[in-house]
Amino acid sequence: MWRATTVQACGLWPFASGSGAPMTGVPLGQHISTGATVCGDPLNWFTRARYISNPSLFMLGMPGLGKSTLINRMLIGLAAQGVVPLVLGDLKPDYVDTVRALGGQVISIARGVGGLNVLDPGAMGAVAAKIGGAAGQVLAAETHGRVLNMVAALLTIVRGRPISDHEQSVLSACLRHLRERTPQGHTFRLPQLLSVLEEGPPDVRQVTLDRGQESRYRDAVDPLHRSLLGILDGPLGDTFAAETSTHVDPDATAVCIDISRIGEADSQLTAAAMLAAWSDGLGTVAASHALADAGLAPRRWFFTVLDELWRPLRAASGIVDRIDALTRLNRSLGLADAKITHTLKDAEALGVEADKAKARGFVERAGMVACAGLPRTEMEELARVVGLTRREIELVSSWSSPPGWAQEGGNEEPPGRGRFLIKVGGRPGIPIQVAITSTERHLHDTNTRWIANGEAEQLMAERAALMRTVTAGDLPEIGDRDSWPLNPGYR
16 A cells, blocks of 8 residues: 555546446445445346346345335335335334335234235236236236235144145135136135135035045045134234225335234234235236236336345244245346345244245345345355355454444444445445435434434424425425424434
8 A cells, every 4th residue: 555645646536447336226325445336226237237137135134234224215216216116014114104205105904903805816806807818817817826825825824834735725726616706896705715615615525535425525624624713713813804904006106014013922913914915015016017018007117125024934834935936026027126134044043944945045046135234153154145255254244343332322323334235146245335314314213212202202293294395395405404394413
């Protein structure tokens, strides 16, 4: 390294050589080493820059280091490009205020708040009927498969293990029987599915190989019958057995399904609500593209956020297959996605080795991998999947090291907050520092319950004022800080 005064080096600064930082996509922050602006997101890196072959992002990081803040930045930036953000299961909530400020739709799911009928074909069923013909039949068949997969997922959560292939065939026959006898435009619910199983019509009995014997039929369907009763009379019944309270608006500018009112201890309902939200949201995407393919609507692109992935992963053995079936075809669906969890240990905590391998496959298939402040042991484990260099492991591990005890801690950020390493295949990782604006800070504060009484109410009032300002489009000039309705202060 050489040093020089500004007089001696005046002809060399600014340096002529570029930093190589990507400039395609949503502005994310600054390169930690060079200070250059870094732009990127899975959709633009797939469609425009061609950096990745799969428009997906997998993010790992310890709590409180800014994972949802970075996703929130991508969400806002992509919405400005006409992409529709879909937050399918907001647990805290992290994204509700942002979606409202974007003029989007917020749907709440919880006991006594709102429910979702998992047998409702939703937008896919309506579009299949509208299109008609061979394309409509294909979409109707896909709708049947998505509903079947969701019912199987609920049963897996209730049982704690997967259902058998025979039981899935019985369920498929029951759903087909109900669909053929339900008038167009109407839906059926779980109690009606249970009634069909109890009655045992010929097309359902045929699948069970009962050979005309009632006892053989009952032996075949009784375990399934008991599990469905467990859904209806258990913790999931109130939320998933009634009609859907609010359908996803296919024309919304953004959608957030808020499940934050479900209790932290209610792990079964949380996992089921997340899977149901994913199924409903991705079904809406499929319906939108079917309309565009038929020339009945303009083409729209989507960005889905699947946060807290570890919750449904740990719900039951075999649930990984259901998650995989819901999310695998994002490239052909015309959407980009972001999956977020804490560490790879979330996958290692699964009981079955096959489930662990499938969960690691989420990381392996991701076009982009972003990690924040992970300990060295976690980074070394991730290196076996992603291919990190020793220097990259040391860099990210250093971000989790706390400052010295002599620090006062008044306005200091937690160690590693806002710092991410973005990896794409075998390319060198890009270390970035995310800096958010005051508008983002007030729309996205995940620590509101740690603010003293009085200040919390003031913050919520400021947020409401900001959302009204953003929605109205009456924003002041960037340099005119005094005219902003908020004072970011220490928040």
